[in-house]
Amino acid sequence: xxxxxxxxxxxxxxxRDFHGYAAPGVLVGGYMVDLAYRHLHKAGLYNAxxxxxxxxxxxxxxxxxxxxxxxxxxxxxxxxxxxxxxxxRSRQGIRVSIDTSKLDxxxxxxxxxxxxxxxxxxxxGRLRAEISAAGSSICVTRYVKVAxxxxxxxxxxxxxxxxxxxxxxxxxxxxxxxxxxGESGFVRLPESELESNRKTTDQTYQMASRNLNRR
Ligand SMILES: [Zn+2]
Numbered sequence: 368x369x370x371x372x373x374x375x376x377x378x379x380x381x382x383r384d385f386h387g388y389a390a391p392g393v394l395v396g397g398y399m400v401d402l403a404y405r406h407l408h409k410a411g412l413y414n415a416x417x418x419x420x421x422x423x424x425x426x427x428x429x430x431x432x433x434x435x436x437x438x439x440x441x442x443x444x445x446x447x448x449x450x451x452x453x454x455x456r457s458r459q460g461i462r463v464s465i466d467t468s469k470l471d472x473x474x475x476x477x478x479x480x481x482x483x484x485x486x487x488x489x490x491x492g493r494l495r496a497e498i499s500a501a502g503s504s505i506c507v508t509r510y511v512k513v514a515x516x517x518x519x520x521x522x523x524x525x526x527x528x529x530x531x532x533x534x535x536x537x538x539x540x541x542x543x544x545x546x547x548x549g550e551s552g553f554v555r556l557p558e559s560e561l562e563s564n565r566k567t568t569d570q571t572y573q574m575a576s577r578n579l580n581r582r
Contacts, residue, residue: 368502370397371404371430375499385429391479392422392448394498395505399423399463400430402503403452406461413452413460416517418445441519448480451511458513466507473497473505 370378375394382393407413415433417424420442424435427450433439453460470477475494478484523537529544536544545551 368398368499370401373397379495381429382425386422386425389495390422390425391476391494391498393426393429394495395448395465395476395480396423396426396450397430398498398501398503399450399465399506400426402506402508403450403461403463404431406508407452411454413439414455415440416451416453416513417442418447418449420444421448423448423450438519441517443517451513453511453513458518460511460513462509462511463503463506464509465505469505473501476501476505 368375373381378397379389379394382389382397386393413431413433415427415431417427417440424440424442427440428434431452433452435442447464449462449464451460451462465480467481470480475490475497479489479494523539525538526535527538528535529547531543531547534544534546542548
């Protein structure tokens, strides 16, 4: 079964290059995207609303023009493994998710999707074979209209320079930039720590490559 214009094996290679490894979620996600696009008008312009941060966004970014970078892919993380492709103006489109009632036919997919066993005990080869054979038959589609609150303006408007750190941020946020207001997601470390970190990383790589050469 093909994944958009690719054979399944070719798609597995693409996933490996892009995602780092052939994760089942990106493979299943490929069939979900494929199914959605079989329902959508070829000439349409679609945005994507993905309900999980895990794996599925990479299938969307590999197979469509929707990326987080260009703003056509929005992630609203409800933890559900589902994606909606919707027409920009009408906001109407197709939502694709996994139909758990169909998973009894595919024991490895069921084990993986419902997390019935720890990852180490799952059969990777059999799981991949099932994903390839099942294709989009385990998916379910719904016609939906995306709610207003998910339509995010691409342009954040004018920017100002923060008087504290000299970086720019949207002028709609008043006062200091979010970082200088204490809403940062990181803490600043002294430069000396960066150097010692680099040395530790170098040593780790050297040890790993020595061990590899010994084999
Ligand atoms: Zn600042």
